[in-house]
């Protein structure tokens with residue numbers, strides 16, 4: 001059974017997509033894993049970062065959720081070795097209709113079930129909210145990776161995340177676990193990053209990943225080259241930090 | 254009639270909330286304007302930055318949208334002189350019910366109408382998506398301010414923004430204008446920021462605000478002190494840039 005992990009935080013811009021696509025590419029590159037990336041964010045950033053032209057999609061995840069096609073018809077094989085189920089903004093236009101479907105919370109889980117034997121890891125990139133798509137991602141996942149950037153507004157979002165996970169566990173009877181909390185966009189030059197990291201360690205304890213992702217322009221540039229950080233800047237601090245995360249995620253059970 | 258502006262971008266973490274609350278506080282401080290800030294983002298970041306404890310709200314914007322109370326019952330006067338209509342995560346839990354209400358797109362507009370004589374500016378902080386709350390904000394606004402951070406993934410989001418504005422104009426017959434595109438989180442040390450700013454200027458021309466907001470840790474720290482940048486670091490580069498934006502927004506018709 002593949003390890004299915006959602007990368008989730010309703011706070012925007014904390015590094016969800018950056019984490020998902022680099023983690024996916026790295027699990028293939030360094031651990032020879034078979035990896036499926038499901039992009040359930042209408043922005044389609046992780047799809048685009050892996051080289052998919054999201055404006056040229058003939059079918060996409062929304063068609064699978066609305067049971068028009070099977071998952072195998074929308075999977076795109078990318079140069080990184082990661083298989084991707086892509087999305088674009090059309091997914092957002094289907095949010096209200098999808099919210100009205102029976103079993104709306106488990107559409108993704110049901111669509112993935114026939115294909116789980118093909119993969120070792122399934123990683124899901126979430127949109128920055130707690131709507132029906134984020135809920136689908138959490139219901140389809142065994143555990144969640146929570147990227148948190150080094151800011152006060154980022155810390156404020158923790159309560160909202162925990163409330164959402166409680167909702168999934170209690171109201172939807174799905175025992176989702178936390179695989180780990182990932183400190184992202186860490187800037188060693190200022191105290192704020194150190195303070196926020198300290199607060200996170202106090203609050204989450206051993207649920208914090210050891211890996212801390214530094215703020216580095218290379219991570220911001222890599223998607224424009226449709227490359228993972230391992231190709232774009234393989235010896236840099238960004239690649240080194242994500243390499244450490246890959247080791248931790250690979251060992252996590 | 255007050256100038257009603259939404260601060261909108263479906264991309265997360267680009268500086269929407271940071272812009273809204275500093276712009277609101279600055280219009281009061283430097284231009285003596287009467288300002289209402291409507292926080293239609295369930296994260297409640299702009300409410301929190303202005304000192305409101307969003308977990309202690311007895312009534313909030315969602316209650317106005319569901320016609321349980323009038324706007325005047327939820328307005329909170331803050332120390333900055335800005336009146337705020339706050340939200341917290343409970344707003345997200347009402348998204349599906351509100352999406353089913355008749356006139357769902359103009360609930361905010363209708364709720365604001367009786368109160369427009371009291372204000373010179375109404376500023377609306379949007380969530381990072383194109384759901385019913387973002388649509389309500391756009392339908393209630395005369396024009397939109399679009400913050401864009403200096404990144405490739407930020408640029409990718411432009412097409413989605415323009416598509417949403419076209420939807421508002423054509424399908425909902427609301428002639429929303431662009432007040433301006435604001436370059437945020439500009440880091441002069443790297444080429445990426447310069448390249449992205451160049452692309453934005455080419456694409457948006459004179460719709461770009463002259464003000465460019467630099468990446469500075471002071472802007473990230475200020476919300477934790479419940480202060481605007483003008484109180485927290487009044488002589489810094491962040492305050493200077495937002496001061497310039499205030500002048501431009503104040504003159505915009």
Ligand SMILES: Nc1ncnc2c1ncn2[C@@H]1O[C@H](COP(=O)(O)OP(=O)(O)OP(=O)(O)O)[C@@H](O)[C@H]1O
Pocket residue numbers: 011012013014015016017018019041043045126127128184185186213214215216217218219220221263264265266381404405406407
């Ligand atoms: N460690 C980092 N160093 C520098 N830039 C980063 C880092 N992580 C992410 N970024 C950049 O910050 C921006 C936000 O990151 P990203 O888009 O991955 O976040 P997200 O949480 O997926 O955003 P959204 O909420 O919009 O989905 C992007 O432009 C990205 O390139």
Ligand SMILES: Nc1ncnc2c1ncn2[C@@H]1O[C@H](COP(=O)(O)OP(=O)(O)OP(=O)(O)O)[C@@H](O)[C@H]1O
Pocket residue numbers: 010011012013128151152153154264265266267268269270271272294296298379380381437438439466467468469470471472473474
């Ligand atoms: N110019 C800046 N310099 C440094 N940090 C900034 C700047 N602008 C915003 N930030 C920080 O970056 C993070 C994202 O900004 P903010 O929350 O305002 O964006 P947003 O677009 O409102 O996010 P969301 O999509 O989650 O609503 C915050 O932690 C904020 O403090």
Ligand SMILES: [Mg+2]
Pocket residue numbers: 016017018041043045046125126
């Ligand atoms: Mg993303």
Ligand SMILES: [Mg+2]
Pocket residue numbers: 269270271294296298299378379
């Ligand atoms: Mg915000």
